[in-house]
Amino acid sequence: xxxxxAVLLTITTAATPLLLAAMGELVAExxxxxxxxxxxxxxxxxxxxFAIAQLSGNPYLGALCGAIAGCVFSLLFGLxxxxxxxxxxxxxxxxxxxxxxxxxxxxxxxxxxxxVQLEPIAIPLLDQLPLLGPLxxxxxxxxxxxxxxxxxxxxxLFRTRLGLQLRAIGDSHGSAHALGISVIKTRYYAVMFGxxxxxxxxxxxxxxYTPQWVENMSAGRGWIALALVVFASWRPLRVLAGxxxxxxxxIGQLHAQALGFGIPSQFLSALPYLATILVLVxxxxxxxxxxxxxxASLGQSFVPDR
Amino acid sequence: MATQEPGxxxxxxxxxxxxxxxxxxxxxxxxxxxxxxxxxxxxxxxxGAGKSTLVKxxxxxxxxxxxxIIWKDKPVVISSPGQARALGIGMVFQHFSLFEALTVAENIxxxxxxxxxxxxxxxxxxxxxREYGLPLDPNAHVADLSVGERQRIEIVRTLLQNPExxxxxxxxxxxxxQEADKLFETLEKIRSEGRSVLYISHxxxxxxxICDRATVLRHGKxxxxxxxxxxxxxxxxTMMVGSEVKSVSNTGGNITDQVLIETKQLSAPARTPFAVxxxxxxxxxRAGEIIGIAGVAGNGQSELFDVLSGEETTDNAGDLRICGTxxxxxxxxxxxxxxxxxxxxxxxxxxxxxxxxxxxxxxxxRHMSDASTFLTGGPLKIIRYDAVKNASERIIKEMDVRMSGxxxxxxxxxxxxxQKFIVGxxxxxxxxxxxxxxxxxxxxxxxxxxxxxxxxxxxxxxSAVVVISQDLDEIFEVATSIAVINEGRLSEAEPASDMTLxxxxxxxxxxxGEDSPVGDTEMEAAHAH
Numbered sequence: 001x002x003x004x005x006a007v008l009l010t011i012t013t014a015a016t017p018l019l020l021a022a023m024g025e026l027v028a029e030x031x032x033x034x035x036x037x038x039x040x041x042x043x044x045x046x047x048x049x050f051a052i053a054q055l056s057g058n059p060y061l062g063a064l065c066g067a068i069a070g071c072v073f074s075l076l077f078g079l080x081x082x083x084x085x086x087x088x089x090x091x092x093x094x095x096x097x098x099x100x101x102x103x104x105x106x107x108x109x110x111x112x113x114x115x116v117q118l119e120p121i122a123i124p125l126l127d128q129l130p131l132l133g134p135l136x137x138x139x140x141x142x143x144x145x146x147x148x149x150x151x152x153x154x155x156x157l158f159r160t161r162l163g164l165q166l167r168a169i170g171d172s173h174g175s176a177h178a179l180g181i182s183v184i185k186t187r188y189y190a191v192m193f194g195x196x197x198x199x200x201x202x203x204x205x206x207x208x209y210t211p212q213w214v215e216n217m218s219a220g221r222g223w224i225a226l227a228l229v230v231f232a233s234w235r236p237l238r239v240l241a242g243x244x245x246x247x248x249x250x251i252g253q254l255h256a257q258a259l260g261f262g263i264p265s266q267f268l269s270a271l272p273y274l275a276t277i278l279v280l281v282x283x284x285x286x287x288x289x290x291x292x293x294x295x296a297s298l299g300q301s302f303v304p305d306r
Numbered sequence: 307m308a309t310q311e312p313g314x315x316x317x318x319x320x321x322x323x324x325x326x327x328x329x330x331x332x333x334x335x336x337x338x339x340x341x342x343x344x345x346x347x348x349x350x351x352x353x354g355a356g357k358s359t360l361v362k363x364x365x366x367x368x369x370x371x372x373x374x375i376i377w378k379d380k381p382v383v384i385s386s387p388g389q390a391r392a393l394g395i396g397m398v399f400q401h402f403s404l405f406e407a408l409t410v411a412e413n414i415x416x417x418x419x420x421x422x423x424x425x426x427x428x429x430x431x432x433x434x435x436r437e438y439g440l441p442l443d444p445n446a447h448v449a450d451l452s453v454g455e456r457q458r459i460e461i462v463r464t465l466l467q468n469p470e471x472x473x474x475x476x477x478x479x480x481x482x483x484q485e486a487d488k489l490f491e492t493l494e495k496i497r498s499e500g501r502s503v504l505y506i507s508h509x510x511x512x513x514x515x516i517c518d519r520a521t522v523l524r525h526g527k528x529x530x531x532x533x534x535x536x537x538x539x540x541x542x543x544t545m546m547v548g549s550e551v552k553s554v555s556n557t558g559g560n561i562t563d564q565v566l567i568e569t570k571q572l573s574a575p576a577r578t579p580f581a582v583x584x585x586x587x588x589x590x591x592r593a594g595e596i597i598g599i600a601g602v603a604g605n606g607q608s609e610l611f612d613v614l615s616g617e618e619t620t621d622n623a624g625d626l627r628i629c630g631t632x633x634x635x636x637x638x639x640x641x642x643x644x645x646x647x648x649x650x651x652x653x654x655x656x657x658x659x660x661x662x663x664x665x666x667x668x669x670x671x672r673h674m675s676d677a678s679t680f681l682t683g684g685p686l687k688i689i690r691y692d693a694v695k696n697a698s699e700r701i702i703k704e705m706d707v708r709m710s711g712x713x714x715x716x717x718x719x720x721x722x723x724x725q726k727f728i729v730g731x732x733x734x735x736x737x738x739x740x741x742x743x744x745x746x747x748x749x750x751x752x753x754x755x756x757x758x759x760x761x762x763x764x765x766x767x768x769s770a771v772v773v774i775s776q777d778l779d780e781i782f783e784v785a786t787s788i789a790v791i792n793e794g795r796l797s798e799a800e801p802a803s804d805m806t807l808x809x810x811x812x813x814x815x816x817x818x819g820e821d822s823p824v825g826d827t828e829m830e831a832a833h834a835h
Binding site: 165167168178179181288294 | 403406407408412415
């Protein structure tokens, strides 16, 4: 394995959790729900996935339970913001804080325990391709899922009637309700999908990236994922590109440190956020870009009038 | 025009004795209406005449209190918009319900019941829009489209459901004249196919231009059923604004020579394609005088209010003088400090913040002009809640505002009670100048007379009052002088006692009348197109 291959492989591994979490959040935000609890859902997914994998010895069962944990955690968010109409920003922040604390408590006995790794699955013939083979066709199941997720979400949002309805809700929940679309139900599904994706992203961290449990091991990836959705202006393919770009920055920062480049690592860690601010400035520059790219009812609670 | 079609008679929709009562208010009182096949039928009336209520009952969004709707010779009960659509009634709303971030085709697809693919809808919509001369690009995003284009989407969306009757709610109020011309061509095409159109408007000229018949409503009652082309604008206006004008109760006792509001040749360009340009407005209001400004909606009333109140400033400070000071470049608070008070037309979101309490709304309006009463001195300017509470209690008592609880949210009050509070908030300052726009729009009779009496009392106490209103009864009731606004021009104010309904009708229609005492140059100017 050449050095370039090794670097690219680590970039892929670093990008996958960002991609998954951001795709989930993208769907939730497209329906008009801003869930700032991504970090909390990732870390819950990570601890549950690690614990189940370690106890059962089956990493696949672990990954599945990680996704379910994220989903259940997001259901709490849905219950609070959609049914009880609490403020989405405050509730999301609370969810992150709760997730970080709760995962630390659950994972206390697992600290330092050896983990179970999710082994790569080689796809016959294709894995023999030079460079692309080991990079794309000899990966773990979660990587394949993350790519399928991008294709699936793109198809769902832009090719199906349900996807159209979901985007309509995000644009104007009042008008959507008037047309007879069920706003709250659709948002519940969108939030739960977001939770499952974040949970799976967490499972990738504790089963693939570094197969062990460390407290706060999500290490800010939830925030990067949130920034990524804005950076990608709510478009799935741009999320894919952005996730790999941000993944490359993360890895590049490690290599830059190792090679003793003069760039402070703090600057590189801040790059994703700086890029997001830049994108926001560009989008906000004119009304048309804002209208076209931002779900107009994002973050607003919806109470149907009777 | 009465083309007989096989299968159903001449009459497409018939309404008999339709009545809708909200509490005490008879919004519709025994309305009869007949719409024939392939005709464009106008529903005329001022704001609050009951047009929307009638149409909502026809479209199934409101349930009639009593009366009968007969569709193609069969009595029907229309209980939901879906049912109306199934019968063949389509509606284009005044305020569109479109999704800005989605494409035209996607917007149309969302309102279609069948599970048709988006590509198919795009194709159908493209064919239909070509056929009706409504150019639409199915792949364009709504956010990029003009209001006229958005209306086309709504019309195409309605036509795709293949209705026999299309209801259009004030369609031209948001259109430029060119867009309106295109709409009229479409409506004629729709009529030529044997479909009917119920066209709601208060613009006499367009009704005369395109409508075969007209039904006129006033205060919820039917006041006319005619062929608009056989009528004059003056006679139509008379049906709309009513003939039962009450005797003038206010001839003005003690008008002094002190001029408190003065504009000379005030002009203001239109700020949006849908706004009206103000042209050479001359207005002089003296202490003790109440000037009523009449006119059909959309002729520059709100633009005039904006300029007088300071929501829009004029080019030159001297264009407007309030209490002897050049105020044209001043903002609202500065004008309030001169002793002026303002009551805008929209109660919610303009005159009051719906989600805030009454006392907070009072502070919002008067924190500058009455800073010494409501705020403490010093840099922090802390609100003195005891003073605020006293003042709002005083207003509530003075204006007889009915409400539940102590200091409730503005949104919890009925329209009439909130309006009484808003007017009272201004009157409480004893302003030397007050400008009110549509003070009793959508307000019940009791509250309306309370508000009018308060305005008369204020003038008697020596203030100058401007009442902009579309309700002629109201204008005759309160005004000492009457002026008419038409297409952004204001006629010369004439003493209310000399004004006749015919003359106002002519000035409102903006059309020369042979039998009117023309010859005076103001009239010429007011009517020049």
